[in-house]
Amino acid sequence: MPTTTDISFLLNDEPQQVSQLAPTLTLLRYLREHLDLTGTKEGCAEGDCGACTVVVGEKDGDRLALKTLNACIAYLPTLHGKAVYTVEYLRRNGGAHPVQQAMVDCHASQCGFCTPGFVMSLWHHYETRIDQGGTDRAELANALAGNLCRCTGYRPILDAGEQMFKLPPVRFDFAPARKRLDSLPGGSLHYEAGAGRFYAPDSLDELLQLRRQMPDSTLLAGGTDIGLRTTKQFRDTGPLIYTLNVPELHELTVDDDVLRIGAAVSLTDAYKAVCKDYPQLAELRDRFASPPIRNAGTLGGNLANGSPIGDSAPWLIALGAQVVLSNADGDRTIALEDLYTGYMQQSRKDDEILRSVIIPRPVPGLQFHCWKVSKRYDSDISAVCGAFALQLEDGKINKARVAFGGMAATCARAGGCEAALNGKPWNKTTLAAAMTALDSDFSPLSDMRASAAYRQTLARNLLQRFYLLSGSDINPAGEQSLRAFTLPENTL
């Protein structure tokens, strides 16, 4: 494939061609400062408020797959080959779009600063749900989890989300845009502007070569963390190598015994696949950052980032997942927990990339769960995330894997706890011993999310919750009676 040197994308159906702008220029700044499209707002510049929400259309076979995106941390070159829609697009037919009309009718804006972001999240929801005939409140609240409003208290916005489906529908035809994406220059992108360099290889081979050639480069996937290095910390990233245009990294296969998820598969798609096997992860999925962050972020990025408070590593470690690491010399497969060697340190070599994740599928006798605890339900970073996987046979624990985030310098297994569980009946006595063992497994830190003591308590109590759901010597409780968030409405 030929190499392209300029960034090309569609913006509100108009082609954009960009050269000479720094590759770390965000889409938000490009819209506001270069195009005077000021409908999209900046509230935080870190992906936490949703004021900058736009919708992006990507090629998905012959259709355009729409997703929400935080423009404030999206580097412009990552939009290459895509279609971007901003709030200005919605009134293209003249009148207000049903989303906008519903927001007005329901009195869903006060200061109005958050409003364009909400409108775009709602519009995305509208486009993806209208064929199903609408939505419900819970689904809406989750769809809006990445949008903060300080004025309204959300009730009128949620009302508007229901109301928009009751107004005369407005459908846009995305087929022409999808077609036009094919006529944009394709191939691998080598973008240079001033000192900035951005490479978007379109094959795994090229990616691995580039990485080997440029040891000072930064691998960029969804950019939900790297974006902050430039918007907040003014750090030099070196050349950026963007991994998401590499088709091999998007492979997602379901074998009899394992799921293989390519590193570039978005968190949205990865969790969709995983939740089919492990529906108990649905709450974690909904609480994992926010929809736009899950759309941008990837499972591979979440793991390769190596944060001790990432929410995917604990359950993957508990399930015994492996990661495939690749460099130009070949692949190797290691247990996920062996990737992490210390705080933000990994056994991954400089020229290796995380290629895919291999996740065992459920087997009979497996008891598994994972929960995070954070200050806020929506879009918050875990104080503790605990995952528990017990292989039970005749009420006895054959194999225990227990892993936590937020308890140590890396996401890690709780060895002492596992030892206290292995080979024991899954009963109250074993629980007590395992809870005690947990105390010496970790010495967590105190910070603004939680004190060390609270983290220790949470680790113990999450294990207790797991026991209450799956213990062999009790009549296991239903999750509904244990979880404040899942309390059924009829108990109101």
Add this chain to the structure above:
Amino acid sequence: MSAARQPLPHESAHLHVAGEATYIDDIPESRGTLHCAIGMSTEAHALIQTLDLDAVRAAPGVVLVITAEDIPGVNDCGPILHDDPILADGEVHYVGQPVFAVIAESREQARAAARLGKISYKPLPALLTPRQAHAAGAYVIDPMSLTRGEPDKALSAAPHSLSGQFDVGGQEQFYLEGQICYIIPKEDDGFHVYSSTQHPTEMQHVVCHALNLSQHQVTVEMRRMGGGFGGKESQSAIFCGIAAVAAAKTGRPVKLRPDRDDDMLITGKRHGFAYDYEVGFDDEGRILAAKIDMIANAGFSADLSGPVATRAICHFDNAYYLENVAINAYCARTNTQSNTAFRGFGGPQGALAIELIIEDIARTLGKDPVDVRAVNYYGKQDRNVTPYGQVVKDNLLHELLPELLDSSDYSARRKAIADFNAGNSVLKKGLAVTPVKFGISFNVKHFNQAGALVHVYTDGSVLVNHGGAEMGQGLNTKVAQVVAHELGISLSRVRASAADTSKVANTSATAASTGSDLNGKAAEDAARQIRVRLAELAAELYDCKAADVVFADDKVTAGSTQIPFSELVATAYTHRVQLWSDGFYKTPGLSWDKDTLTGNPFYYFAYGAAVSEVVLDTLTGEWKLLRADLLHDAGNSINPAIDIGQIEGGYIQGMGWLTTEELCWNDKGLLTTHAPSTYKIPASNDCPPVFNTSLFKGENPADTVLKSKAVGEPPLLLGFSVYFALRDAVANARADNSHALYVAPASCEAMLNAIAK
């Protein structure tokens, strides 16, 4: 049909949803615009020994670097006392304090350069908590105290007593649009200032003082804010001051829009409070004596802490008659951001303490808190004088509470919750009802004035300008409705324009919930003068009495003649009738003696109450708000939709303060929760699945605009009910069922600790 009392959309709603509402950063930049960024202190308290800014000056794009010495006028932006430097001068008082400013060709260049300053410090001892500062006797203003009756004597005579300590944290305003100021130099040493501020006149003064200018040289314009909540009352000044010096020095337009993290590190928040209290009561729970020390975390300077503490004193009673009471308020000087206005302005901090006390009395006596509250409410004929001497004449709680208890099915749910708790060991529910009585007016009498201008154009369209600032609360909508109502025309004919110090001069802050009371009345006055003139003309032309001319539905009826409003206006122009007018209003009957802390500081009170039900997970401290029922008094509402928006938004914001919003400073005095990644305001799933909000029917007995009531701040206190419902759940989870939560916010961790205590 009158335009007033209708649930009409916000005047800018159609612009908000289209992304077409212009905020200051959306205004096209003038040619040559420079951008400014701030270099901040990294020490909580220190002397600056050396300030090496060479690398900053040498950075790409940098045009100018300014420090305290470069300020031609007064280096101060304190709204009351002059203890608030624009740029630190020799000494820094908190981590985040602005020390220097960089002006560069682009915002990114300025921000990058601001990180290159090399400052060496000689550290000084720092006080980081209000209790520490109180123990050290460090205050920003003199302590205040108010005593009524004989609290000591009544306390020792009381059959029961309780004492304790309680601490509540502060709250970041988290306006979605951050602070911003954009200044454009004009001819003849003039400056046009765009500031996202609740107080354009104060910004005008700050710019004038910093630059040694007369007030007629500086115009401040403010069309809308993306939220203010008190955080842009005085705290927008630092940004105006810095940008003004930069614009004056460079002669070029300068924009200063701090990054969100910098904004949170620099600006003050709601005051956290620490309380020590003692209370005596009888078998019914009637409070016989109450004594409280309230220690407000003022931060490093006075800012608005004095008036905040005054309002806290005036709201310690909340809805209750306190015959014997002693209140001491201290504004503790800590080495943190200078705390400031935030919706409620000390009122919530005052009232929260008495509500906690009432809850404890109820548990002690084994009574339903609803009943304990009922015996303590202000009476209608007696027991109706506040500690500061104002008679409560308009008490609605005796009617409002029963209506809410009934509509929310309180008694049955109380019973159902007890059953639920008996059958569940992991999950515990809690329920609480809290009332609010909130005094309306500025405690400083002369702030209670406002002006407006109404222009009627020859086509019958109307432009209204007033001194209030639109921050999302719907002020412009309500003022336009009032004008439309007064002139008998539809709202579509009336347009409100930006607050502008060159139009209405010497305005008060849009604060203390007074925006529509004051500006609505001023606009009504202006419109009425025009209407009177039009009526006189119509009477003359159509041969009837002026008093009999009717303005309604865009028409004017005079005797047997009915003509369109626009036609009468056009005729009036040719008859040389003045078709524009100013209007003015000052709130009557106010008095306040700041030495004795007594008088009639409030024109009236607004009332409300809320019932909240929660479920708490006793393994983790996680919880969910299951149902909220709010009943609030907005008088005869000018716009019920806007008022309901204020009520619900205030409730959720109050809930956030007392639950998920936790401000943390580390032991170096650095605010570690300085971004939405770590500071968690409520999000969409925090909105309760059952959320019933109603307006209490009635009109304001005071002569307010269209008999409405202010609605900005009072509903914030409705959020207390969530905190007390959680506190109820915590007690229900404890073996002895006693209260144990004496901190707010009720973070998951704090609740788990309280259960284990």
